[in-house]
Amino acid sequence: xxxxxxxxxxxxxxxxxxxxxxxxxxxxxxxxxxxxxxxxxxxxxxxxxxxxxxxxxxxxxxxxxxxxxxxxxxxxxxxxxxxxxxxxxxxxxxxxxxxxxxxxxxxxxxxx
Numbered sequence: 001x002x003x004x005x006x007x008x009x010x011x012x013x014x015x016x017x018x019x020x021x022x023x024x025x026x027x028x029x030x031x032x033x034x035x036x037x038x039x040x041x042x043x044x045x046x047x048x049x050x051x052x053x054x055x056x057x058x059x060x061x062x063x064x065x066x067x068x069x070x071x072x073x074x075x076x077x078x079x080x081x082x083x084x085x086x087x088x089x090x091x092x093x094x095x096x097x098x099x100x101x102x103x104x105x106x107x108x109x110x111x112x
């Protein structure tokens with residue numbers, strides 16, 4: 001099984017933020033930037049406003065799983081950064097996955 005390629009360095013997050021292409025809904029904020037790679041990379045940022053470390057880690061797992069299950073629908077060559085909002089604290093996987101797909105549609109990077 002292939003692992004998800006992730007964005008980990010602050011400099012890489014800043015490049016995506018500085019591109020200023022973002023959409024948001026009540027649970028998530030998503031920034032995207034084209035990259036010169038042949039695959040997508042995912043970065044997840046969750047502040048302490050969302051909850052304690054257990055809640056933040058659970059949220060990150062939900063976002064990562066949403067990406068993994070829908071990776072075949074996403075156009076390649078993008079860096080995607082997802083930021084969790086405080087409203088996402090008590091949400092279940094289905095709601096977060098739905099919000100994730102909604103933002104991918106707004107960015108028009110879904111293959112359909």
